[in-house]
Amino acid sequence: MKTSRITIxxxxxxxxxxxQGAVPALVPFLVAGRGYGYVAVSGVVLAATLLSSVVQPVFGVLTDRWRMPWLIPVSMTTAGLGVALSGVAGSYALTWLAVALSGLGVAAYHPESARLARIASQGSHVRMSWFSLGGTLGFASAPILVTPLLAAGGLGASPYLVIPAVAGALLTLTVIRSLAGPAEAGRAAPPSGRDDWPSFVRLSLVIVFRSVVYVGLSTFVALYLGGGAAGAVALFVLFAGGAVGTVLGGRLAARWGRVRTMRLAYAAAVPAVAGVVLAPGFGAYVFIAAASITLYAPFSLHVTLGQDFLPRRVGTAGGVTLGLAVSVGGLASPLVGAVAEAVSLRAALACLVPFPVLAWLLARTLTEPAQADPTGTVEPSAGRPG
Incomplete structure (x- = not known):
């Protein structure tokens, strides 16, 4: 039952x-079908990513105050409806608003779903990594879903993109009902434990540094390897490595503890990212896979660590670790692009190497927090301290 709940x-x-992945996949069709320029499509993408990132902590605060399991199916449907409407909107303003609506749905989903996933996983880092893996696979599969559909039917086919949202909402309803009872019962007693804001802030900075590297790689690595088929393979390796790293991180954390796993992952990410820049030919693909695995191994651990650093504000922690900190790092992407234009793409990617170093250094200042269970009691973490 535990496994089936977290799987659903x-x-x-x-x-x-x-x-989240569908919006960038829409960009080529908006350029070809409506003649949008780079600035216009950048504004559309920003409507989804930045708005979602900023609003997620707000929903986190709300879910800390009120239990809102109903928000999950509503937010899922909203996310799908926004993207579905974006292709048939009659003006740029309406397209922007439709994409912003989708971003709002994504933002509303994550804090409450992370809270329920915490209950369903019952402290298991492996089960929590499966929850994170779902998001990784969803993002990676977006181009596979969007591109063939719109290539065949044009932007007018975008309403069909609401189908995954409706299917997902219906699928999760049964699990939401089964978890809503324990969640509400746990609300009767105030959450125990002490919020450790200094550690949470340092963890958030670690996530920002990690995001700078991953967004930079996902934006430019295909171009770095020449675009076309070679670039497509590079992106596939990057996304596939993320799926492997997410599962691996949960298993390593169960054995070594979350903080130790996070430190080792970021230490290994330093030569992996450097290898992407320095390795010739086929070797670059090997290092792309290594960089993706090492950058994604701590991904699900960030969420549970944030929740344990802020046991009284689990929703806020989920909103920041899944939303704000992840996307704020992406704001550095234009700076990386500026370096690429001024110097070279290799120099731009080389600028990413210091960021896993910074993440590793900050991770060394963190210690394993007490692990609070969903009922409000606080237990020592299964992982070794430090």
Whole structure:
């Protein structure tokens, strides 16, 4: 039952995060079909990513105050509806608003779903990694879903993109009902434990540094390897490595502890990212896989660590670790592009190497927090301290 619950929540996570990947996949069709320029399409993408990132902590605060399991199916449907309407909107303003609506749905989904996933996983880092894996696979599968559909039917076919959201909402309803009872019962007693804001802030900075590297790689690595088929393979390796790293991180954390796993992952990410820049030919693909695995191994651990650093504000922690900190790092992407234009793409990617170093250094200042269970009691973490 525990496994089936987290598996269904992971599937629902995939059905939501497919809309985060769907917006960039829409860009070529908006350029070809409506003649939007680079600035215009950048504004559309920003409507989804930045708005979602900023609003997620707000929903986190709300879910800390009120239990809102109903928000999960509503937010999933909203995310799908926004993308579905974006292709048939009659003006740029309406397209922007439709994409912003999708971003709002994505933002509303993550804090509450992370809270329920925490209950369903019952402290298991492996099960929590499966929940995170769902989101990774959803994001990675978006181009596979969007591109063939719109290539065949044009932007007018975009309403069909609401189907994954509706299917995901219906799929997760049964799990939401089964978890809503324990969640509400746990609300009767105030959450125990002490919020450790200094550690949470340092963890958030670690996530920002990690995001700078991953967004930079996902934006430019295909171009770095020449675009076309070679670039497509590079992106596939990057996304596939993320799926492997997510599962691996949960298993390593169960054995070594979360903080130790995070430190080792970021230490290994330093030569992996450097290898992407320095390795010739086929070797670059090997290092792309290594970089993706090492950058994604701590991904699900960030969420549970944030929740344990802020046991009284689990929703806020989920909103920041899944939303704000992840996307704020992406704001550095234009700076990387500026270096690429001024110097070279290799120099731009080389600028990413210091960021896993910074993540590793900050991770060394963190210690394993007490692990609070969903009922409000606080237990020592299974992982070794430090």
């Amino acid at each position: 929540l992971a599937a629902g996570h995939a059905c939501v995060d497919v809309y």
